[in-house]
Amino acid sequence: MLIPAISPTADEALALALVQAIDNKTKPLGSLGRLEALAKQIGLIQRTTQPALTEPALLVFAGDHGIVAEGVSAYPQEVTWQMVENFLAGGAAINVLARQNGCALQVIDAGVNHDFGTRPGLVDRKIARGTRNFAHEPAMTAEECALSLERGMALVRDLPGNVVGFGEMGIGNTTAAAALMHKLANMPLAECVGAGTGLPPEGVQRKQAVLESATRTHAQVSEPLAVLATFGGFEIAMMAGAMLQAAALRKVLLIDGFIVTSALLVAARLQPAILDYCVFAHCSDEQGHRRMLDYLGAQPLLQLGLRLGEGTGSALALPLLHAAVNFLDQMATFGSAQVSTQSA
Numbered sequence: 001m002l003i004p005a006i007s008p009t010a011d012e013a014l015a016l017a018l019v020q021a022i023d024n025k026t027k028p029l030g031s032l033g034r035l036e037a038l039a040k041q042i043g044l045i046q047r048t049t050q051p052a053l054t055e056p057a058l059l060v061f062a063g064d065h066g067i068v069a070e071g072v073s074a075y076p077q078e079v080t081w082q083m084v085e086n087f088l089a090g091g092a093a094i095n096v097l098a099r100q101n102g103c104a105l106q107v108i109d110a111g112v113n114h115d116f117g118t119r120p121g122l123v124d125r126k127i128a129r130g131t132r133n134f135a136h137e138p139a140m141t142a143e144e145c146a147l148s149l150e151r152g153m154a155l156v157r158d159l160p161g162n163v164v165g166f167g168e169m170g171i172g173n174t175t176a177a178a179a180l181m182h183k184l185a186n187m188p189l190a191e192c193v194g195a196g197t198g199l200p201p202e203g204v205q206r207k208q209a210v211l212e213s214a215t216r217t218h219a220q221v222s223e224p225l226a227v228l229a230t231f232g233g234f235e236i237a238m239m240a241g242a243m244l245q246a247a248a249l250r251k252v253l254l255i256d257g258f259i260v261t262s263a264l265l266v267a268a269r270l271q272p273a274i275l276d277y278c279v280f281a282h283c284s285d286e287q288g289h290r291r292m293l294d295y296l297g298a299q300p301l302l303q304l305g306l307r308l309g310e311g312t313g314s315a316l317a318l319p320l321l322h323a324a325v326n327f328l329d330q331m332a333t334f335g336s337a338q339v340s341t342q343s344a
């Protein structure tokens with residue numbers, strides 16, 4: 001498997017030109033706050049002082065997890081395929097938000113434990129019907145992990161636009177994501193484990209005990225792809241591949257919540273420059289997400305108390321990307337509007 005090359009976006013001359021263009025707009029210096037940093041980032045990604053967003057797409061990857069046999073989620077595994085059906089019928093939160101924000105939605109079966117048959121609208125990239133239970137054995141083989149990454153990369157090569165949002169669905173995947181965080185960001189499990197879909201405190205304790213035992217079982221695993229294969233999910237690995245390809249193609253990546261960010265942890269270990277291409281949509285209420293973002297040096301745009309997944313944060317942040325690009329494109333400058341500049 002070939003991991004695509006990703007170049008840092010740094011370009012001093014272009015950065016200066018972008019800052020000048022932003023500072024020339026009819027507003028007090030810096031007064032558009034985070035939108036200014038966003039406009040600069042998108043300009044650097046697209047290598048222009050006139051960035052534009054085309055055909056944003058949201059990819060929602062679904063997969064099941066063998067670790068659910070240990071009782072680590074508040075919901076049963078069949079919710080994964082039932083929610084996939086809901087996505088296809090247009091009735092989930094992400095359908096509403098993607099529609100509202102003019103974002104195309106692709107739903108990908110990365111490894112759901114269900115036979116969907118031929119379902120129009122569902123992108124079938126199924127690796128297997130769920131991962132193995134990593135309490136006892138690695139969740140995937142190295143081959144399954146590599147195939148997941150490759151399928152994610154191929155999906156993004158076929159996308160027309162220059163913005164890709166990421167989302168996921170998978171009962172049990174906050175347990176997988178917590179393990180990835182523990183191993184890849186080197187944080188104590190207690191800081192990585194949260195309530196997921198809504199475990200009560202005893203449930204969170206149980207989840208932590210399951211993870212403590214599993215990480216002891218696989219204590220020798222440390223290399224990022226081995227960590228991904230041991231603890232990850234098919235949807236997480238496919239997302240990591242899709243993210244790497246999207247950054248290699250200089251697209252803007254919209255990063256959603258706890259699980260999507262855990263896929264980025266893997267991708268960033270393989271290609272650190274990927275972070276230049278990432279816009280962090282929001283900070284999830286899942287305990288652990290804030291620390292995961294801090295570890296990556298990421299500043300999320302929104303904090304709305306969301307803990308849903310599906311790419312809902314990504315979809316909600318898309319209008320802010322449009323705002324950043326539009327002010328740079330459409331605002332008058334001090335010169336063109338004949339407005340006086342700062343006096344002192």
Ligand SMILES: O=C(O)c1ccc[n+]([C@@H]2O[C@H](COP(=O)([O-])O)[C@@H](O)[C@H]2O)c1
Pocket residue numbers: 072073074075168169170171172173174175195196197198256257258259260284285286289306307308309310
């Ligand atoms: O995105 C998040 O931060 C997030 C936080 C908590 C839960 N989720 C969603 O809930 C599911 C995983 O929760 P759990 O408790 O089954 O591990 C999965 O479908 C995720 O999309 C998502």
Ligand SMILES: Cc1cc2nc[nH]c2cc1C
Pocket residue numbers: 075079083168169170197308309310
């Ligand atoms: C109903 C439901 C919807 C979801 N969407 C993402 N994760 C989810 C988990 C549950 C339980």
